[in-house]
Amino acid sequence: MSSEKPPTSTLFEYVLTHHRGLFATLFLLPVSCAYSLYVYIRNHVLFRLRTAPARHELRVQEVIRQIEAWKRDGAREKLCTARSGWQTMSEMVPKYKLSRRNIRIGMYDVLNIDEKRRVVRVEPLASMSQVSRTLIARGWILPLVPELDDLTVGGLIMGFGVETSSHKYGLFQYICESFDLVTADGQLKHCSATENSELFHLIPWSHGTLGFLVAAELKIIPAKKYVRLEYRPLHTLDAVCESFDRECRDTTRNEFVEALVYSRDTAVVMTGTLTDTPASDGPVNTIGRWFKPWFYKHVEAMLASREPRVEYIPLRHYLHRHTRSYFWAMEEIITFGNHPLFRWLLGWALPPRIELLKYTETETTRQLREKHHVVQDMLMPMAWLKKSIEYFEDHFELYPLWLSPMAVFDNPRHLGLIHPYRDAKGNIDEMYVDIGAYGTARKPGFDGREALPKLEQFVIDHQGYQALYAKTLLSETDFRRMFDHSAYDRLRKSLPYCRQAFGEIYDKVSSRGRVSPVEMRKLKSTDIKVERSSTT
Numbered sequence: 001m002s003s004e005k006p007p008t009s010t011l012f013e014y015v016l017t018h019h020r021g022l023f024a025t026l027f028l029l030p031v032s033c034a035y036s037l038y039v040y041i042r043n044h045v046l047f048r049l050r051t052a053p054a055r056h057e058l059r060v061q062e063v064i065r066q067i068e069a070w071k072r073d074g075a076r077e078k079l080c081t082a083r084s085g086w087q088t089m090s091e092m093v094p095k096y097k098l099s100r101r102n103i104r105i106g107m108y109d110v111l112n113i114d115e116k117r118r119v120v121r122v123e124p125l126a127s128m129s130q131v132s133r134t135l136i137a138r139g140w141i142l143p144l145v146p147e148l149d150d151l152t153v154g155g156l157i158m159g160f161g162v163e164t165s166s167h168k169y170g171l172f173q174y175i176c177e178s179f180d181l182v183t184a185d186g187q188l189k190h191c192s193a194t195e196n197s198e199l200f201h202l203i204p205w206s207h208g209t210l211g212f213l214v215a216a217e218l219k220i221i222p223a224k225k226y227v228r229l230e231y232r233p234l235h236t237l238d239a240v241c242e243s244f245d246r247e248c249r250d251t252t253r254n255e256f257v258e259a260l261v262y263s264r265d266t267a268v269v270m271t272g273t274l275t276d277t278p279a280s281d282g283p284v285n286t287i288g289r290w291f292k293p294w295f296y297k298h299v300e301a302m303l304a305s306r307e308p309r310v311e312y313i314p315l316r317h318y319l320h321r322h323t324r325s326y327f328w329a330m331e332e333i334i335t336f337g338n339h340p341l342f343r344w345l346l347g348w349a350l351p352p353r354i355e356l357l358k359y360t361e362t363e364t365t366r367q368l369r370e371k372h373h374v375v376q377d378m379l380m381p382m383a384w385l386k387k388s389i390e391y392f393e394d395h396f397e398l399y400p401l402w403l404s405p406m407a408v409f410d411n412p413r414h415l416g417l418i419h420p421y422r423d424a425k426g427n428i429d430e431m432y433v434d435i436g437a438y439g440t441a442r443k444p445g446f447d448g449r450e451a452l453p454k455l456e457q458f459v460i461d462h463q464g465y466q467a468l469y470a471k472t473l474l475s476e477t478d479f480r481r482m483f484d485h486s487a488y489d490r491l492r493k494s495l496p497y498c499r500q501a502f503g504e505i506y507d508k509v510s511s512r513g514r515v516s517p518v519e520m521r522k523l524k525s526t527d528i529k530v531e532r533s534s535t536t
């Protein structure tokens, strides 16, 4: 973070603020390990004993029973899922959990793998680690596996999900064949491209404001043992944009495309293919092992050369290559985390759990985070890639930037909160790029509270979208300019009880619905008013 640090009030806060790396190493990592062990036992032993795929229908009935009870009680409060707000991957915490009636979903199972139809049926709280481990053991894989182990299927559908295969398969929502949704009138609706298709196209990005997701069918593809990864270091902005654009559009050859941008003019563009047998054009690199350098540091070292290089990376190591270092966020928490000594001794304990990082935020670190720190993913049309990198250089000076391609597909009725890019002549281009900016902006005089609203306007002006797990300062009007609410509004009006039960997306993702961890801790100790239902 910045060297400018406001005074702190207590010794504990002083340690948390000024010696966060030491605190993380001595306290957060051991507690994280113990907590991870608890989560592992809970997910893999206790849930296994208590739940089973065969009991899925009973669990759905339990959700319906809770909604029927809410209706019998007069449908007076708004509803939300009961999952603890501290567990979400967002750095913010949902405060609406305190004021709304919590509906327990409790569904963590992988229900069924249909190899003939090439789909896996899963419950919404199944995590990426659980789904990919189950599938890989059977020789399958999801076409796109968002990076972090704890991301949930429900969160990736109701929010958004992207990975480096998204140039080919699109966002997480596009690998979904169907959804089972319990609506606010207690009906179970199966939604697909041909059945309840309006709901099917509007559930993604809706953040649980149309109903409760209780199952989803996801496409699967055959897994292979390795990713053959080709690294191309490039040294001009034009070369970076031209190479990245070209590789993203080559969906026949490239299974994965990613770029890490280290300055305005330097980046490494990476393309990957799946293979079972490493060839002699490069070594096998088990990059995910605890003592290996953090992936973005390993890639940065390649900039020194102008020659492309090839490596064969075991599949799970590739899929979770940024997990140990939370992309590059870890560098600011444990500054010495990539030192070989630390890696050999404690690398296996990384990363600390998100819940604990949030819970130990202090008022001082909150102020610093809001002023200097950025965690944003901007989803920009490929046509504006160069202009976007220049924008980040001029206003943020924050590197590395993560470039992950993503296709935004249309559907016959053009339904959805997001749409493909349309240029001034009306030509459509589905290819977008997720520009991930995580870390401390180095631009002199930078203040995130001023820079974020300007960035959001830049995104709207160029037909981009903002990933909604991150903080937004958009007004409601601008939020509606960014995301097309026309079909969403119509659908909410037509679904019985929908507007009584759920606020709009903006109510959940803006400051109306989310607060910083520090503010949440304060709120918990005060009396919270129940949020009354409304039909407006």
Ligand SMILES: Cc1cc2nc3c(=O)[nH]c(=O)nc-3n(C[C@H](O)[C@H](O)[C@H](O)COP(=O)(O)OP(=O)(O)OC[C@H]3O[C@@H](n4cnc5c(N)ncnc54)[C@H](O)[C@@H]3O)c2cc1C
Residues within 6 Å of the ligand: 081, 087, 088, 089, 090, 091, 105, 124, 125, 146, 147, 148, 150, 151, 152, 153, 154, 155, 156, 158, 159, 160, 161, 162, 163, 207, 208, 209, 211, 212, 213, 214, 326, 469, 508
């Ligand atoms: C450090 C970090 C790294 C990240 N890396 C990636 C990445 O590599 N790729 C990527 O795609 N994304 C990434 N994300 C963002 C992530 O995609 C979003 O946070 C996403 O929404 C999933 O998060 P979650 O599982 O915690 O869902 P939550 O935040 O818990 O849920 C998202 C929304 O969906 C609603 N919801 C969830 N389940 C249900 C349900 N069953 N019924 C109704 N509503 C429901 C919730 O109420 C909430 O509004 C990252 C985020 C962080 C902080």
